[in-house]
Amino acid sequence: MKIEMKNISRAFGAIQALKDVDFSVQGGEVCALIGENGAGKSTLMNILGGVLPADQGEILIDGEKVEFNSPAESLNSGIAFIHQELNLINDLPIYENMFIGRELKNKRGFLDLEKMESKTREVFEKMQIKLDPKTMVRDLDTSYKQIVEISRAIMMDASIIIMDEPTTSLTDQEIERVFSMMETLKKHDVGIVFISHKLSEVMEFCDRYTVLRNGETVAEGLVEEVTVDQLAYSMVGHEVRTESLQRETEFGEEVLRVENLTFENNFKDISFSAHKGEILGVTGLLGDGRRELFEAIFGSGQIESGEIYLKGEKIRVRNTTDALQKGIGYLPRDRKENGIIKDMNIFENASIVTWPIFDNWGVIDLERQEKEFEQQVKDLQIKMDQKNDPINSLSGGNQQKIVLAKWLIASPELFILDNPTQGVDVGAKEDIYDIILELAAEDIAVIILSSEAKEIIRICDRSLVMYHGIIQGELKGDSMTEHEIMRLATGAQTNSRQEGS
């Protein structure tokens, strides 16, 4: 099957989201659709997926003109769209989710659960997925949910699968799994549209690419004929740095020290320390317990035993308010779920953390908040229209900067950032790295949690690699390589010490 989109245009109000864009994909190939947030990737694919109508242009399937007025029509033509927000029902087991809307029934008209389960098992075997179809979707992490959704598309005999940033919330290991699955899909002659920010994945895995910028096609061709730098250049329109930002400096006094911290199986016997002006990275694969560990330090999770010392003083963090008052900041992962509050405007989202700090007898100090807000907008180069606009009117990168800003206004001494560049485009990613470096320069102890080894290597001075709730090893300087991080993250023992001595 071959799909061609020709001269597609689409406007939202006064904004021209797509101008005369051509795009094509056929069975057995992986075509990357790349571009910064707001470049028009999602709009283009929403048109293909029948979610949005195009103002102009046509879609051809094997040379024949088609029109999609709803996602169902697009799906019937063999096009499956895996959205970033996964479309699964948490309270049903996997196998029932696989058949939502097309449930199998037996002769008496009841649900044929056994058949649904065995069919699911078949697909999983074909795709080499080690999942029990009876597992509740609630108990799966995002990566497995993703895999379930891809399997569902395959079961529906989709010939073209559109994946909207499928690897955003996955760890490196999971990404490998999704890729090997995509490899199998290719062999089955399925075409894949791969929307992504991550150029390394595009280089590694895709056959062709199309780059959109401001709603226009700026580059397309075969992946083997370009370099990462060229792609990044087309996306952003200017040079992008790729070198490591590690600095060779001595760090100040200790800010955080953790001793033998334990909670059930989430994290066990954790001890480490972080210093003024240092950027400490914490990485690992899914289930390594790093999020649970740092949520506990921030007062949002539980601790069974062990001690936390802040600036040498033993503390107990009772809740997040307590953490905030003690000078600990926390930028959570999954901005939509944990970072922003959609019913509040940009300004309120940026000031929520400091309301209780600056208020007078409970009354919000608007004047001071506005002053601090404007300062952050300037410092972080946040692009926005009115400060009273809804938070959702901002691009992903700018939303993330607002979440950063709310903590920066509180000027924490210890700032924990979990996946700070998740779901932001290349340009904003660089901005965020710059901001983090600046924080360290201002003597804040920064801790970065990330599943991207490259990110850790790029900005961290030192890193801890976690594996199943324990710190498997500590890396710094030249020993901090992708290879070494991956080795430790998969459970191998550290051997860098021998090499070092």
Add this chain to the structure above:
Amino acid sequence: MQDKDREKGFKDWFLDNWTNKPIFSTGIALVVMIILQTWSLGFDYDSLGSWFLTWINNWINILRNNAGVGLIALGMSFVIMSAGIDLSVGSTLVAVGASLMMLIDRGPNGILINLGIEGIPAIFIAVILSLAIGYFLGNLNGLLITRGGIPPFVVTLATMKFYRSVTQHFMQGYNPRVPMQFLGISNFQIGSFRVMPVIYWLLIAGVLYFVSKRTTFGRQIIAVGSNERSANLSGVNVKKVKRRVYAITGLLVSFAAIIQVSRIGSMDYANAGSGYEMEAIAAAVVGGTSMSGGRGTVIGTILGVLIIAVMNNLLNLLGVPPFLREAFKGLILIGAVLMQKKQKSV
């Protein structure tokens, strides 16, 4: 598109507000209803002056009759904004009312009189203590919800049963005598108008408006209701905010109880306040409060209370049979929510 923006006339202004501002459309609905109500009041009076006096009196009656529910609806809208619900308000009203009467009773069992406290000081102490009791009962709801981790619907359903039943048990066969001075709280006249309950309601509404717009606590309610996880990870003490929302609702219920007892000097423990929770929820929802939390305003809730009240009055003036009136309330509720849904999807 751009051409349209330029020649923005009244129609566009109206449509823009109508679709984007819940308070605007609710306000328009209220105005329409007031016009209908004024019209059905009739014009066959001797003079414009006597017609106007009737109109004003009718309005004061409406407002005074709804001051109690109006206060409770304000608390309820805070609770709903925080993504909770409080079914216990009616029973709390009875519990506080009963405590108040026991305190100020001039008979042999009156608590304060047995302690030798009488007159204005007794009234003052009784009022303060009943406010404290209401706050305490609301706080108890909040504690069970936050510390106990029980869903608000279940907790307040349980306390709704508990508060009323215990009150009824202890108050059977007990007929307190309320001192005349106490009735002045609600019946004090300004000019020839008995407007005190209305004044209390609007004063408290003013305070709550400020709280919801300009205080840390008020804005944190929206944050908690909209996205509890985000709020928690922004350093908001979610449990404390929730607990205080229920406590403040308890406090507002106490004000309503004081108004109610001082208006008529007695209370029917079996029926007083029953159904108030639904009235309050209806008013909050008609006023644009989102049942899933995160959205709602004080002004919207006041408009919601007024819409339902004016409609009641209108149906009464039109001679609609009493049993049918509740049906109209149901219709208004559905209509309001449908309208808000349309606004959201635009």
